[in-house]
Amino acid sequence: MQQPTIDLDMPQQLTLYLHKLSPYSHRIELALAEANVKYKAHQVDLFNKPTWFAAKVNPIGKVPAITYGGPDVDPTEPSSLSFKLAESNVILQFVAELYPESGLLPKDPVERAKVLFFMDTVDRHFDKPGNEWMYGRTESYEGYLKGVEMIQGLLSESGEFAVGDRYTIADACIAPLLSRLKITYETDIGAFPVGQGTKLGGELKAPKYAKFMKYAQAMLERQSLRDTNDEAYLADTWKTLITERRV
Ligand SMILES: N[C@@H](CCC(=O)N[C@@H](CS)C(=O)NCC(=O)O)C(=O)O
Known part of the structure; x- marks a missing residue:
């Protein structure tokens, strides 16, 4: 083209x-x-x-x-x-x-690299194992939990944003996945064995994931996410696709 x-x-x-x-x-x-x-x-x-x-x-x-x-x-x-x-x-x-x-991408080369590295980590170590589990390609969510730990380790010191002290494209990269993760553990909708979604939700309540969960909550409360997210639509459509085995 x-x-x-x-x-x-x-x-x-x-x-x-x-x-x-x-x-x-x-x-x-x-x-x-x-x-x-x-x-x-x-x-x-x-x-x-x-x-x-x-x-x-x-x-x-x-x-x-x-x-x-x-x-x-x-x-x-x-x-x-x-x-x-x-x-x-x-x-x-x-x-x-x-x-x-x-300000979605910092000017400082080190901060900028942190943003891009965070995005790369999200795709390789959080989104990929998450999809494998949610689409039923693996029974265990262990890989996904490892990704949670990896992301948590990269979060800024305050844990308010992925990198530094303001919203960047690193946050925009992970926020939609956090919204879908919440739906998964609240509704148990996914191509995994029944009960695995809610079990994961229970595990994520452990103190060792507190920084990640606090960050996830902050991302979900952000106005830009509220304005663009439709949890009910996502849950309903996802459920239909899983039930009809269309994904
Ligand atoms: N790596 C791509 C993934 C895009 C992707 O997988 N999009 C899906 C929807 S979530 C799609 O368009 N699927 C339709 C198809 O594969 O025909 C990205 O980050 O943009």
Whole structure:
């Protein structure tokens, strides 16, 4: 796909292609809300994907994806003149760099590296084992709990934010997963043996996970998350998909 050049001195349109069930899409909604950016959102039906999406936006066919710049068109008719980008963590970094005044990515190289390392750890050691367990590919949540410990070890000293003393894309990266983790242990919905979700919830109450749980709670109370989260929708849809074995 040929990518055009975009004039950064001009205000440009931004369109986010998402699905409300997708935690990776949710990451971008959070970053855009935190940066106070106006954008167009378009839900892609992942269970009946329109052909134009892979052809014109993301050849991999996954959400999230964005278009930036080019004419202000209907999202179902993306322009060849807009820049297309996929992969949630790459989009997070792009958004943070487009809107530096948001503070979503620190200027200091060490703090910046901490943010990017935190995001990498989330994907490799928290999201991956979490998915394996929730989708029934492994019976034990031990790997997931190890990820919790790893994330806890990386949290800022105060434990208020992932890195430093303000909200960054590291927080936007993990917050959607924390929201889904809470639903899992509160509702026991998942492709694991019955009772495993609530059992995990019980284990997470142990003092050794207190810093992680306090951080998770703070992330869930954040306004940007409240404005973009729909727990009931997530729980219902997730339950239907698991019951119908569609995931
Ligand atoms: N590594 C990607 C993962 C994106 C992803 O897996 N998206 C899922 C929704 S959660 C998707 O679009 N699935 C549809 C498909 O695979 O056809 C990211 O971080 O953006």
